[in-house]
Amino acid sequence: MYIRDLPIPEKIKNFYIEQGLTQLYPPQEEAIGTGVLDGVNLLAAIPTASGKTLIAELAMLTSIFKGGKALYIVPLRALASEKYEHFKKFSEIGIRAGISTGEFDSRDEWLANNDIIVATSEKVDSLIRNGTSWMSKITVVVADEVHLIDSANRGPTLEVILSKLQSNKQIQIIALSATIGNAEEIADWLKARVVTSTWRPVELNEGTFFKDVIKYKDGTNKSIKQVDRDDTVNLVTDTLNGGGQCLVFESSRRNAEASAKRIAKAIKHNLDEELLLELKQTATSLLAASETDAAIALAACIEGGVAFHHAGLATRQRSIIENAYRKGILKVITSTPTLAAGLNLPARLVVIRGYRRYNPNYGSVPIPVLEYKQMAGRAGRPTLDPYGEAVTIVKSYKEAEWVEDNYLHGKPETIWSKLASEPSLRTHILSLIVTGFVQTTEELNNFIARTLYAHQQQTWGINEAIQKVLA
Incomplete structure (x- = not known):
């Protein structure tokens, strides 16, 4: 299906066509067929980078052009900032975007003149409780990363606000999610139609890495040249030599920072002078925003083409890193799984070094399959990469088998309400x-x-x- 054939205002069609977007992906076309442009509730449970956001945009813009207003709910402030920056592009067609992530007890009445308002779940809860006047004008609510309703920390708040919003019959609810085990049940709760798909715009090859060999889940192998004692450095170097970028997921902030330092030290001498100059300028910009010990350590990594990225960074620091990565200046980002939760920073290679997390009740436990799939799903940049690779580093053949059985061939878990606590x-x-x-x-x-x-x-x-x- 082509953009020009959609039953939407010409102004919206022309905007997307001028942006170079002329044809829908299969899951997007299926979503249009559910009636999402006519106000029907929808749950889209499809892989990362398969076009979920466009489905929401088309529904929001269609409603706004009829006099409505849209609320876009996200789980993290960092994701709110990214979505706000993304939606600012609609100013070209007269659509105003705003962001509400400030004090939780404020009404943010100043946002009333905006057409799309981006906010975290906690902020939306506050806006409803405080009786913010413009909330009554909302006609479309998009709940991004709705599978996080399963989170013990953030889930109950998201569940309660969606339950409140459902009482308003004029509001259309669009829930966006990674692939989940019980999409039909969640859709039934939201009185929504459901689109589920495994389709991706770029092929994803998942595998395990042990003794310098990637073993893919289809049974094929790939040998990686050993240039360093660190497995991550070897994998990253192989991808950089092929013109790709990399994301490395670690289990903790400390590990993410240590990994960034090791990789930067190993790859810096392979970067050309022009790129090194751009990296130096990026590091200088970062230090201009803050000269803490953490910023100095981060700037040193950036000069080597690598950055660490986690929730402990300031908004300005994250913004500098993300922009430099999108421009191709930064080659590698090391991160905790937070980055997998929605931020649009795909890479040709995703390396998963840590798939266990500390739990105060049970000690070190494996992450859920859904979380693994989100990290792996970051591999493969549409239009930029011929394929994506998601590789988990293991320490034995036995561990490789466990990872393959539980993650590579694993099915995402059922989402359960955490409101019962x-x-x-x-x-x-x-x-x-x-x-x-x-x-x-x-x-x-x-x-x-x-x-x-x-x-x-x-x-x-x-x-x-x-x-x-x-x-």
């Missing part, structure tokens, strides 16, 4: 009562019945939990 349930029930969103036990019960928690659990268990909170 008593602290979360207590916090949100008290908020509903204090703000007057519910005023009777019956209204409270009716609201809880709209949550994913209720959708997935037996009624008697829910009522018992509510009574325990209210006691």
Whole structure:
């Protein structure tokens, strides 16, 4: 299907065509067929870099051109900033974008004149609780990375705000997700149609790396030249020699920083003088924003073509790194899995060094399959790479088999509501009562019945939990 054939205003068609976008990907075409441009709720559960954002954009712009307003919900402030910068391009067709990530107790009434407003889940919760006037004008809500409803920390807030928004029949809800195990169930809860797909614009080759050989899940092998004692350096060097960029995922901030230092030291001497000058300028810009010890260490890595990227960096630092990477100046980014949660920084090679995470209750535990798939899905840049590679470094053949069975051939987990935990349930029930969103036990019960928690659990268990909170 071509952009010119879509039932949308000519102004929107021309905008995309001038941007060079003329034809839809198969999952996008399927989404159009569900009626998403006519206000139908939709859950799009498709791989990273397969065009989820465009589906949301077309629905938002169509509604805005009819006099509506759109709210784009994201899990992280860093992702909010990226999406805001992305949506600013619509100013060419008279669409204004705004971002709300500030104080959680402010109403941000100044955003009323914007057509698309980007905010984190926590901020949207605050805007609803504080009675922000422009919230009543919202006609389209996009929940990006909706699978994070399964997160014990962020999930309950996202679930509650989506449950609140569902009570407003004029609002269309579009949920965007990586591939999940129970897409139909989540769509049923949202009263949405569902599009699921495994299609990708760039082929993805997943494998394990041990003793200088990548073993791909299709059974083929690839030998990697040993130029260093560090496996990551060898993999990265191979990809850089072929003109690609790399993302390296580590299990902690400390490991991400240490990895960046090692790689920068190893590859710097292979970079040409022109690139080294651009890297020096990038490092200088970063230090101009901040001269802390962490910034000095980061700048030293940048001069070697590498940067570490995690939630501990300042917004300005992240912005400099991301822009330099997109321009091809930075060749490698090392990161914690936070970067996999939505930020659009794909690479030809994704190296996964750490697939375990510390859990205070269970010690070191493997990450979920869904999280692995998100990291692996960053491999392959549409229009830039002929393929993408996602390689997990292992220490034995036995470990390689485990990774292949559980991750390479693994199926993403079922998403479960985390609202059942008593602290979360207590916090949100008290908020509903204090703000007057519910005023009777019956209204409270009716609201809880709209949550994913209720959708997935037996009624008697829910009522018992509510009574325990209210006691």
